[in-house]
Amino acid sequence: MLAQSPVVDAVMLESRAADFAKRSIKREAKRAAIDLAIRCIDLTTLEGKDSPGRVRSLCAKARNPAPGAPAVAAVCVYPNLVAVAKDALAGSGVKVASVATAFPSGLSSLDVKLRDTEAALVAGADEIDMVIDRGAFLAGDEATVFAEVAAVKKLCGAVHVKAILEAGELGSYDAVRRASDIALDAGADTIKTSTGKIGISSTLPIALAMCESLRAFYRRTGERRGFKAAGGIRTTKSAFAYLVLIDETLGGEWLDPDLFRIGASSLLDDLLLQREKERTGRYTSPDAIGKD
Amino acid sequence: MPTLQYVSSRESTPAGIAPSYGHFIGGAWVPASDGATFATVNPATDEELAQVAAGTAADVDRAVAAARHAYETYWRPLSPARRAAYIYRIARAISERARELAVLETLDNGKAIKESRDFDVPQAAAHFFYYAGWADKLAYAARAGRAPHALGVVGAIVPWNFPLLMAAWKIAPALAAGNTIVLKPAETTPLSALRLAEICAEADLPPGVLNIVTGDGVAGAALAAHPGIDKIAFTGSTEVGKSIARARAGSHIPITLELGGKAANIVFADAPLDAAIEGIVNGIYFNQGHVCCAGSRLLVQESIHDEIVARLAARIETLRIGDPLDKNTDIGAINSHAQLDRIEELVASGVADGATFHRQSATLPDRGAFFPASFFTGVGPAMRIAREEIFGPVLSILTFRTADEAIEKANNTRYGLSAGVWTDKGSKSMYVAGKLKAGVVWCSTFNKFDPSSPFGGYRESGFGREGGLPGLRPYLRFAPNGTPESA
Numbered sequence: 140m141l142a143q144s145p146v147v148d149a150v151m152l153e154s155r156a157a158d159f160a161k162r163s164i165k166r167e168a169k170r171a172a173i174d175l176a177i178r179c180i181d182l183t184t185l186e187g188k189d190s191p192g193r194v195r196s197l198c199a200k201a202r203n204p205a206p207g208a209p210a211v212a213a214v215c216v217y218p219n220l221v222a223v224a225k226d227a228l229a230g231s232g233v234k235v236a237s238v239a240t241a242f243p244s245g246l247s248s249l250d251v252k253l254r255d256t257e258a259a260l261v262a263g264a265d266e267i268d269m270v271i272d273r274g275a276f277l278a279g280d281e282a283t284v285f286a287e288v289a290a291v292k293k294l295c296g297a298v299h300v301k302a303i304l305e306a307g308e309l310g311s312y313d314a315v316r317r318a319s320d321i322a323l324d325a326g327a328d329t330i331k332t333s334t335g336k337i338g339i340s341s342t343l344p345i346a347l348a349m350c351e352s353l354r355a356f357y358r359r360t361g362e363r364r365g366f367k368a369a370g371g372i373r374t375t376k377s378a379f380a381y382l383v384l385i386d387e388t389l390g391g392e393w394l395d396p397d398l399f400r401i402g403a404s405s406l407l408d409d410l411l412l413q414r415e416k417e418r419t420g421r422y423t424s425p426d427a428i429g430k431d
Numbered sequence: 432m433p434t435l436q437y438v439s440s441r442e443s444t445p446a447g448i449a450p451s452y453g454h455f456i457g458g459a460w461v462p463a464s465d466g467a468t469f470a471t472v473n474p475a476t477d478e479e480l481a482q483v484a485a486g487t488a489a490d491v492d493r494a495v496a497a498a499r500h501a502y503e504t505y506w507r508p509l510s511p512a513r514r515a516a517y518i519y520r521i522a523r524a525i526s527e528r529a530r531e532l533a534v535l536e537t538l539d540n541g542k543a544i545k546e547s548r549d550f551d552v553p554q555a556a557a558h559f560f561y562y563a564g565w566a567d568k569l570a571y572a573a574r575a576g577r578a579p580h581a582l583g584v585v586g587a588i589v590p591w592n593f594p595l596l597m598a599a600w601k602i603a604p605a606l607a608a609g610n611t612i613v614l615k616p617a618e619t620t621p622l623s624a625l626r627l628a629e630i631c632a633e634a635d636l637p638p639g640v641l642n643i644v645t646g647d648g649v650a651g652a653a654l655a656a657h658p659g660i661d662k663i664a665f666t667g668s669t670e671v672g673k674s675i676a677r678a679r680a681g682s683h684i685p686i687t688l689e690l691g692g693k694a695a696n697i698v699f700a701d702a703p704l705d706a707a708i709e710g711i712v713n714g715i716y717f718n719q720g721h722v723c724c725a726g727s728r729l730l731v732q733e734s735i736h737d738e739i740v741a742r743l744a745a746r747i748e749t750l751r752i753g754d755p756l757d758k759n760t761d762i763g764a765i766n767s768h769a770q771l772d773r774i775e776e777l778v779a780s781g782v783a784d785g786a787t788f789h790r791q792s793a794t795l796p797d798r799g800a801f802f803p804a805s806f807f808t809g810v811g812p813a814m815r816i817a818r819e820e821i822f823g824p825v826l827s828i829l830t831f832r833t834a835d836e837a838i839e840k841a842n843n844t845r846y847g848l849s850a851g852v853w854t855d856k857g858s859k860s861m862y863v864a865g866k867l868k869a870g871v872v873w874c875s876t877f878n879k880f881d882p883s884s885p886f887g888g889y890r891e892s893g894f895g896r897e898g899g900l901p902g903l904r905p906y907l908r909f910a911p912n913g914t915p916e917s918a
Contacts, residue, residue: 145703145704145705146701146702146703146707146855147703147705147706148703148705148875150706150875150876151705151707151709151710151876152706152707154709154876155706155709161545161549161758162437162758162759163437163440163758163759164435164437164440165438165440166438167436167438168435168436168437168438171435171436172435175435204702326840338875351705382435383435386434386435387749391434391435394434394435400679426885
């Protein structure tokens with residue numbers, strides 16, 4: 140683990156982040172970007188009322204969002220529903236991601252967190268979205284944060300691990316940068332902004348601070364690790380700002396479902412609406428898009 | 432693997448440029464006394480935009496007379512609150528016509544539309560709003576026992592790098608203080624000032640309160656030397672500024688000069704480097720480097736030199752150069768081929784002196800005046816590229832070891848307009864900022880402007896301030912309370 144992380148300046152970070160939303164992506168570039176964004180979605184349902192029927196419906200949408208549209212990257216569910224999703228997505232190439240490690244708070248013993256993860260793995264999860272222990276991080280116990288990410292990664296082996304920082308709880312961009320560096324050094328394949336369960340989820344400055352960590356990690360090790368923005372991204376325009384951020388901060392190689400994901404539910408419908416508009420030249424009714 | 436493409440996305444608002452323009456004198460559009468005109472050109476395409484009156488000494492005479500008449504007849508007797516109402520009206524009209532003004536500025540100047548849209552035009556409107564507020568509160572600009580009085584007729588000469596904004600910096604405080612004005616825009620960028628004259632006419636500003644004489648140095652020199660003006664406000668090159676100061680020596684009229692610069696942008700090893708890279712890019716590539724306060728001398732602490740150079744080289748590859756009207760363009764056109772020649776000559780001198788030239792690899796458009804985002808490493812302190820203002824998107828990188836060495840190197844220039852300091856330590860930025868001989872020092876940011884914040888230089892960067900209360904005072908005369916207005 141790095142002894143120290145570079146400092147982050149909030150003013151310049153926010154000013155640079157605002158630039159990304161100003162790029163104008165139109166016509167054929169817009170059509171390509173819409174399909175790219177769809178291919179990078181982790182279509183997510185994480186509610187107490189999630190049921191097998193609901194998950195099957197979501198999986199059907201994930202495989203075939205609309206006629207001619209590409210499939211999404213993954214479906215993200217609670218561990219109990221991994222088997223249902225796995226079955227519904229068989230043969231589609233769409234992956235099953237499961238939250239784990241006492242999601243969303245992460246406040247349980249390491250033993251419980253590992254069992255939680257194991258249950259998801261046994262059910263067939265392709266990817267594990269774990270939460271870091273923010274309580275330990277804010278108490279200054281970085282070693283625990285590191286050790287837990289390392290333990291989960293060890294258990295997962297080749298299975299992809301996304302470490303959720305819950306950036307909105309960390310209190311500063313410096314802390315977001317520090318948590319990113321720790322998670323990457325501990326072996327997380329992807330760092331993820333948020334659980335989507337608190338008021339502040341993904342913002343462009345938070346994403347930029349995390350991508351600066353990924354960029355530095357790549358410079359240091361030559362290894363490309365992934366980024367996932369989750370929560371609060373509901374419109375095509377806001378999804379595009381993330382694509383621009385990735386492109387201009389990390390480079391075009393990162394604009395790939397292996398290295399970039401957007402965790403979302405309603406975003407897909409807006410992308411499909413815009414896709415239809417680009418295809419026909421006019422806006423259609425939101426009800427013309429099949430809801431999940 | 433698909434990567435993100437930005438196809439051209441051009442701002443389509445029409446600029447409404449007429450085939451020809453006269454001077455705006457006494458509320459009317461008039462041709463030059465000898466009928467001569469010259470072309471103003473779009474530097475991104477080399478195409479003519481319009482023919483503009485070529486100002487003569489006789490035209491300047493006429494404009495000064497109109498301004499004097501308006502001062503005595505309309506403007507001076509007007510209540511300050513009414514004066515404020517006119518200035519507010521101009522500010523609102525600029526905001527309402529922002530898109531059109533941005534396109535016009537981009538066509539005539541070559542700057543990227545995102546800059547004219549997000550910086551030039553909103554800042555111009557903000558200056559009018561700010562100084563409108565001062566118009567009926569001038570007493571608060573004076574020390575106790577003294578009363579403020581207007582000066583009379585202001586002669587203002589503005590440069591081509593921020594044509595509308597520099598005009599606003601002069602016109603707004605001049606009018607708020609109760610003066611009338613004769614403004615000469617730069618030869619290569621007259622159109623936005625002429626559009627502003629149209630806006631003022633539509634706002635019913637009394638005829639002669641604002642007069643615009645277009646032309647080259649002939650008109651400028653005639654205005655600067657005119658015996659009928661009561662103040663000179665000049666923004667432009669140090670060379671011309673010096674000639675104005677010489678010409679007016681002993682004439683007892685107040686002068687403010689905002690001239691060139693070769694600002695040091697100092698980056699310490701403890702700085703937030705991701706932020707510093709953005710600050711370096713903004714400092715030198717903003718407005719194609721046509722910025723008097725550009726951070727054109729980068730002083731980096733020796734231990735981070737290689738990292739900064741590597742990161743900067745990667746960052747400039749993401750800058751998009753080309754069609755200024757494309758909303759995705761970061762670097763537009765150089766304002767004129769004359770300026771491009773000057774940049775190329777200085778760059779050639781840097782190469783000949785042994786510095787290493789790095790540039791973005793993007794292909795330049797095959798017509799128009801363009802120069803890539805670029806920087807020099809291995810720059811010696813005596814090289815011309817370390818001492819002279821390049822006024823283009825070219826950065827010179829030098830190193831230092833300690834804070835005191837950075838201060839010494841930063842101050843080792845004949846200029847003193849601006850500087851930047853990048854460190855995570857507040858105590859260090861305060862220490863360094865306090866010792867820099869520069870009119871404005873930005874700490875962990877660069878090129879931040881606000882109408883309420885004074886801006887101006889030390890040494891050969893000029894004297895006087897623009898913006899805020901210090902920017903208002905040069906347009907006023909302060910006399911003991913009870914002194915008659917005409918004294």
